Amino acid sequence: MRPFSSSLPTTAAANASGNSSSVSRARVLWLSCTAHALHDGYTDMIYALLPVWQTDFGLGYGALAIVRGVYAGTMATLQLPAGRLARAWGTPLTLALGTLLAALGYAVAGMSGTLLGLCVALALSGSGSSTQHPLASGAVARAYGRNARGPLSVYNFAGDLGKSALPAAISLLITVMPWRHALWAMSAIGVLVAAVIALFLPSIPASEPSAAEAPSQNSNGSRSGFSLLFTIGVLDTAVRMGLLTFLPFLLKAKGISPPMMGTALALVFIGGAAGKFVCGWLGARMGVIGTVFATEGGTAALILAVLYLPLTPALILLPLLGAMLNGTSSVLYGTVPELTSVERTERAFALFYTGTIASGALSPVAYGFLGDGIGAHGATLATAATALAVLPLALALRPHLRKT
Structure with missing residues (x-):
């Protein structure tokens, strides 16, 4: 009888602890x-x-x-x-x-x-x-x-x-x-x-990695891996902000009406929100590298399609373009903790967000000057080339990740 009486409270305590932990995470x-x-x-x-x-x-x-x-x-x-x-x-x-x-x-x-x-x-x-x-x-x-x-x-x-x-x-x-x-x-x-x-808001202490996870963290949390991720984030943001700078002018050249312009941009933003939501989960299942290849390759292909297609098919593609443009960011943000030690998580996120915010501020200026020199069409092609430039960096990042 004793073993049963002692195990029941232990099980109850474990369940209570698990439920409490789940509630804290959700909160x-x-x-x-x-x-x-x-x-x-x-x-x-x-x-x-x-x-x-x-x-x-x-x-x-x-x-x-x-x-x-x-x-x-x-x-x-x-x-x-x-x-x-x-x-x-x-x-x-x-x-x-x-x-x-x-x-x-x-x-x-x-x-x-x-x-x-x-x-x-x-x-x-x-x-x-x-x-x-x-x-x-x-x-x-x-x-x-x-x-x-x-x-x-x-x-x-x-x-x-x-x-x-x-x-x-x-x-x-x-x-x-x-x-x-x-x-x-x-x-x-x-x-x-x-x-x-x-x-x-609960206070979440930094937990010590288990013995099984410690070697993985030591090898994966390298500066070179984080630097590659940081560079990919900067370039991804540059593609997004650069394209959005020229998209209204591209659609205007195709003959879009002023009232329809707002709808077209809304389609991009709606697709972008959906892309952020879906691609983080997709990265957990497809792997980081596969998802980045899909989103950045898809971004480049869709930029070219919107650039050369007539107005109506271009408008149809805008939500998918928005999803590709924004989807990479969720995968990248989700990878930051994997490339840094637990106690430096906030610092890593601070560095990463500082880089992407700075890129978002400066890249439209850089692409704008490029557009002044070679035209909106050529500058838009440059955003597609920037998206493709992410692909070799993603391959270089592969060895630093737990799974790809």
């Missing part, structure tokens, strides 16, 4: 997705506000570019310091304070009466948003361990939901109230999310 994922949606929405909300600020402050296009650059620049450059703060204060507190700062920055923007005040407010908000990518993605990676690739694709997809929802919300609000009041309303949402993160 980490959904709170991280909420943070991602909010911060990415805050980032893209600026696009909806630029015309309003142009009128209210009397800004030229150069000044508007500075306004946009202040937010993006502070967000990109402060991601590494955000990771260091998290090691000192813990991820939940640092992420909650960052979210609060991002929200308060928009509240201050609503009180700004000058361009300088607006830039200071956006710098505050961008500083707060710098915490989100490295800390939230690092929390998901820690919570799920070697099974993080799929959850990271869900996290990645959540950002696209925020990019769609918050700019649309602010656009609606400024039609029924002054833009300053609309910013205060959006800021209140951020304050609420910050409180929820502070109260409910």
Whole structure:
């Protein structure tokens, strides 16, 4: 009787522990997705506000570019310091304070009466948003361990939901109230999310790798492997942002009507969101290299198809093109934890996101100058060539991965 009586509590305790662990992982994922949606929405909300600020402050296009650059620049450059703060204060507190700062920055923007005040407010908000990518993605990676690739694709997809929802919300609000009041309303949402993160986001400690995993981590977490992944991420972002720079002009040359242009771009973005969601899971099943070959090769082929096909078939292909353009990113983000040690996960994500954000800011400028020299058609061909340039890098990455 004794063995049975002692084993039952042990089994119950094990089940309770497993259930608790599962609940904690789910909570980490959904709170991280909420943070991602909010911060990415805050980032893209600026696009909806630029015309309003142009009128209210009397800004030229150069000044508007500075306004946009202040937010993006502070967000990109402060991601590494955000990771260091998290090691000192813990991820939940640092992420909650960052979210609060991002929200308060928009509240201050609503009180700004000058361009300088607006830039200071956006710098505050961008500083707060710098915490989100490295800390939230690092929390998901820690919570799920070697099974993080799929959850990271869900996290990645959540950002696209925020990019769609918050700019649309602010656009609606400024039609029924002054833009300053609309910013205060959006800021209140951020304050609420910050409180929820502070109260409910579990702290995920860095677990020690098992004896079976330790050799794999030592060999796979090499600097050369991460450098290859980083380069692929930079090039992948360059392809996406470069093509989106020229796509409206290509469609206009095919005779698309102005009202249909918005629909065409929406098709690309919808396909992109679906690609982020699907390709992370696909990478876990097909392997990283196979998925990267499919998405980057598909991107190059679809760029050429859209470039040379008539308008109607080109429009039909746009959702698939969007899926290929964005799908690689989920696979790459899911591979970051595989190429770094557990205790350096946040730093690795911070480096990776800094590189991709910088690429997203600089690549349209580079392709733009190229387009000035050789035309939009030639510059678009260059984006397809850049996608193909990823393929040999992916092959070089293969030895650094656990499975391909």
